[in-house]
Structures are given as C-alpha cells and as structure tokens.
Amino acid sequence: MGSGIGNIEMESIKEIFKTGRGPSSSHTMAPARAAGIFLKRQEAASSFIVTLYGSLAATGVGHMTDVALLDVLGRERTKIEFRPDIFLPEHPNGLKFEAFDPLGKKMGEWITFSIGGGDLSDTGTREVKDMIYPHSKMSEILEWCQDNGMTFWEYVQMYEGGDIWDFLADAWEVMQDAVERGLETEGVLPGGLKLQRKAASFYIKAKGYQGSMQRRSMTFAFALAVSEENASGGLVVTAPTCGSSGVIPALLYLNKQFYDFSDKRIIRGLATAGLIGNIIKTNASISGAEVGCQGEVGSACAMAAAAGVQLFGGTPAQIEYAASIGIEHFLGLTCDPVCGLVQVPCIERNAFGATRAVDANMYALLSDGKHLVSFDTVVEAMKRTGHDLPRLYKETAEGGLAGLMGKV
Numbered sequence: 001m002g003s004g005i006g007n008i009e010m011e012s013i014k015e016i017f018k019t020g021r022g023p024s025s026s027h028t029m030a031p032a033r034a035a036g037i038f039l040k041r042q043e044a045a046s047s048f049i050v051t052l053y054g055s056l057a058a059t060g061v062g063h064m065t066d067v068a069l070l071d072v073l074g075r076e077r078t079k080i081e082f083r084p085d086i087f088l089p090e091h092p093n094g095l096k097f098e099a100f101d102p103l104g105k106k107m108g109e110w111i112t113f114s115i116g117g118g119d120l121s122d123t124g125t126r127e128v129k130d131m132i133y134p135h136s137k138m139s140e141i142l143e144w145c146q147d148n149g150m151t152f153w154e155y156v157q158m159y160e161g162g163d164i165w166d167f168l169a170d171a172w173e174v175m176q177d178a179v180e181r182g183l184e185t186e187g188v189l190p191g192g193l194k195l196q197r198k199a200a201s202f203y204i205k206a207k208g209y210q211g212s213m214q215r216r217s218m219t220f221a222f223a224l225a226v227s228e229e230n231a232s233g234g235l236v237v238t239a240p241t242c243g244s245s246g247v248i249p250a251l252l253y254l255n256k257q258f259y260d261f262s263d264k265r266i267i268r269g270l271a272t273a274g275l276i277g278n279i280i281k282t283n284a285s286i287s288g289a290e291v292g293c294q295g296e297v298g299s300a301c302a303m304a305a306a307a308g309v310q311l312f313g314g315t316p317a318q319i320e321y322a323a324s325i326g327i328e329h330f331l332g333l334t335c336d337p338v339c340g341l342v343q344v345p346c347i348e349r350n351a352f353g354a355t356r357a358v359d360a361n362m363y364a365l366l367s368d369g370k371h372l373v374s375f376d377t378v379v380e381a382m383k384r385t386g387h388d389l390p391r392l393y394k395e396t397a398e399g400g401l402a403g404l405m406g407k408v
Helices: 027-040 054-058 065-073 136-146 152-158 162-185 200-205 209-233 247-259 262-284 297-311 316-328 346-366 375-388 400-404
Strands: 017-023 047-053 078-083 093-100 106-116 119-123 131-133 235-236
Touching: 017 027, 027 047, 027 054, 027 065, 027 093, 027 106, 027 119, 047 054, 054 078, 054 093, 054 346, 065 152, 065 346, 131 400, 136 316, 136 375, 152 162, 152 262, 162 200, 162 209, 162 235, 162 247, 162 297, 200 297, 200 316, 200 375, 209 235, 209 297, 209 346, 209 375, 247 262, 247 346, 262 297, 262 375, 262 400, 297 316, 297 346, 316 346, 316 375, 316 400
Parallel strands: 047 078
Antiparallel strands: 017 235, 047 093, 093 106, 106 119
8 A cells, every 4th residue: 555654655745836937837937947957067058059849839939938948048149949840759848958169069968858847857757856755645645644643734744844834834925925916916918818917806896795706706816816927927836837826825815814714724724735736746747738737727626625625624534525526527628728828718717726626625525525436536537538638738729729719
C-alpha cells in the first residue's frame, strides 16, 4: 500500500502553490524561469535564439510567452521562433534555447519542457524533487487519517513540518491581494479581444442582493477578480495553475467574508487543497496542454471543494467526496483559449468552477461521505480522458471555441 516511511512517493505542496505573474504558469512563469536558468549557464553569450514547439508555440503570443522570455534574456539580443507544427515527443510544451558568441558561433543549447503548474523537466515527465510524503493515493491517506485519528491538514503538518504554515500564510496573503486588486480595477484586459473586466461591476451589483443570491454573486465576483488580474499579468498564486488561479481564492475569500473564519482555519483549508492538488498532479496531470482544462479548472474545483469541507469541520471521508465531485463533473473539459489568451473561456470557467466547488462542498457535507466512485478512480479517469482527447483540444487554440472563433 505504500505506507512505509521509507517509501517516499509525493513532493511538497509548496510545488502546487507558486507565486508569480500571470497569465499562464506553463506558458509564462515556467518559460521565464527556464530563461533565467539558461542565462546563468551562458552569461558570456552575446545573443540568443529560443524556439517554441507545439502548444507552447501555438498559444505563446496570447499567453505572453515571448514577452516573458524577452524580459529575461533581453529584447535586443534575443530572437523567438514559433513552431506550432512540431510537437516534440516528450511533451507538447517544448522550448529550445541556443546561445551564441559575438561571431555567431553557438556556445550552448538546452531543450526543456514546461509540464504544468510552473514546473520544468528536461525529459517531459515529472522529475523527482523533494519527495516528503510516504503516500500518493487518496485511499492510502484516508487510511492513515483513520488509523491516526487525524484529518488532512494534520497529515500535511506531519510531513511538511511547522514551516508550511508560514509558506501558506504568504500564499493566502497574495491570494487576498489579488481578489482586492481585481475588485477595484476596471477597464479592458490586454490582448486582441478587448474584453472588459467584470469583477468590479459584479461586486457592486452583488452588494444589492441578500442571502444565498448575494453569496453566489460574490463568489462570481471574487473568482473574476483574480482571473482578471492573472489575465493582465498580475501577481497570483498557482492553484494549481495560473489559468485556474481564481477558483480557490474565491471560495476561501467568500468564507472569510461571510462566515468570519480566521486566517488560521483558512490556511488549514489551503493545506487540504494543496494535498488534493498534489495527488492529482502526481497521479495524472494539471497541465492543460497534456489533459485539457479538466486538469486545470477541474483540479482547482476539487481542491477548493475539499478546502471548503475542511473549513466547515467535515470528516476526511466527506472531504474526499467533495474533491471527487469537484473533478468528476469537469471530466472531458477541453482547453480551447480563444486567440490563445487566458481570457475566453478561461475567466468564466474560473467563476463557475468556484460556484461548483461551493456546491460540491455543501453536497458532501449533507452526506455521510460514502459514495461509489473513489477520488483515485476519478483522477485516473481524468488522466485517461485527457490522453484520449485529440491534440487540437489541448491548448493549441485550434479546436473548440478557439477553432470556431478564429482570430476574432
């Protein structure tokens, strides 16, 4: 079952929650990080060529990949080449860096892959990092919780150590700042769609409602706020990706505002959310280019739903059920960003992902936690469904809404 302490199977949840600038963890944050790594290796270089392949090339301009690379390597000395027609066998998001001396002689080359959530891999598969958890399946963790009389956040504390709370507190602070900035900012989002921000007007209108109508409207507003900040290149936390960064903050901010939960309790919910995201990332994928949007907004919904149940004192079985519901009803969701921008349908999907997480939270709390299809089974189904999806429905801006809308 993998319960032995010597059998380390899952990395820190710190790898789920990364702070950085949007609009995309895979297309903006990771390429910028890769450029910084290559620049340190080739400090004497006079010029650079960066070639983007597959999905990274197809939606790179809309995701501001070129801007991120040029900001790190230097605009005057860097050329970006786009090859959306070439998919390297290791992963859809390939990058090749080349460095040249003043005479144009190549000094070095590096091929790497952006594999989702801001992570890089030279092999195209998730590489072993700081593996600290002895379990990687929900069934194993549930058994551990039952055997030890503990819940998920206590499991996280057991293996992460006490410093995880400072890390999560910082992440929560960034999330709150993103909500509040987004609620105050108006205007048009960058890119060719000329999409008006909606969070501020939704928030004002929501104040005029009462009861459940107000809470639901506020959930929309909070999710829109973060997603619009992400789309404009603002500072957000991957949860588990930039493209799905509005879901978890919306649910947590809602519960803080309406139910006066303390930051301490909210951070415990965030720990539970991170554990859920970690299980998905380890056993399937959180990359839209690999499994479609089910891996991004679907995963975020599962994480948020679990956090909500944790906040309201649910049992581990109810938390597992909420996470199952959260991702199960996003199975098969394509990643089809119009014009390659993380705006349509991405922003609205965050808003509805957040409200669906609230619903999953309530549904699971009404139950005793018993259900037929386990979380591990749903995650495996998501992985297989994602691999079965045709390539044009996985962040290439060629199929689905993107294919029909064209260049707009």
